[in-house]
Amino acid sequence: MTTSSRTLGGLFDAFENEAFRLETLDDYSKSGNVDAYRAFQAGKPQPDDYNANWVQEVRSHTEKGKRIYRVHVLTRPLTEYLRYELGWGYRKNMSGGEEFFILDTTDSSNPLEDVPDFWFFDSKFVAVMNYDGAGKFAGSEVLSSDRVTEFIEYRDAALAHAEPFVEWWAKHGV
Template sequence: MTTSSKTIGEWFSDFEREAFRLETLDDYSQSGSVEAYQAFVAGKPQPADFATSDWVTTVGNATRSGRRMYRVHILNRPLTEYLRFELSWGYRRNMTAGEEFFILDTTDRENPIPDAPDFWLFDERVISAMKYDDAGKYLGSDFLDEERLATFLAYRDTAMAQAVPFPEWWAQYGV
């Protein structure tokens, strides 16, 4: 059930303070930057348009206006080929535009929020639950009712409390 008259794309421009993302999957390879991912796997350089994607523009516009965009990725080592790509190319690229990344590494511990789905949370009030197929293809998102807000705020707070900043994690475990 939707609780927003806006699309998720509109929320990326219209949020007022912060946009938080929880990532829980090991593979989003069918959801965007497919050509860049294929280049990464083949050992080729980044495509020229990868560094200037629409997402980088969106993030840059938001952060230059004083709004925060940040995310936590829950993952296990060893990293999948896709996660190696996402973290080494994608996260490092998006950081140049001001997006913040954190890693909740569950390699040596239990996942503290195993039932949490992928989602975006805008201004601590609008929840967009992301849907993917088994191959990592984005299928859309559902805006959830406000009655679920406390649960999703708890997911965010738990993830942030146990995650480490990406640069710190990458310096220890990056490939």
């Protein structure tokens, strides 16, 4: 991977095997498709083209045998935003081959307390995702390679404590 790929977008374009995401916030409503979130809040049906660009991006990788997966750390009851993200977003994104896991800390301690949101590519490159207090994306920072071992441990801990989204949703979904 070249220096030019050391941006979040460049890492997505260049990863070879897997892209892992850790999500830790209860509300990203100021960062994504605000209109879709408002439609969800109003009780409208999910548009057929909802998240179409992301699903296409995911599919372009998964069809080549690459893995895109994430763990979301959360507690119940779900915020309205999480009901939207999981009910609309995750379920739609799965159609492109993205995998989801839930680390539910409602009845247990959080093994990843104070760990930031991040994307982790091929166990080599970490991009920390920065958000303001209202859930608005404030940019990403690609970390130096000396931090990789730390993020391998975070990813592995997240997966060790998480359960597949489909199973979790069947028990706790709205």
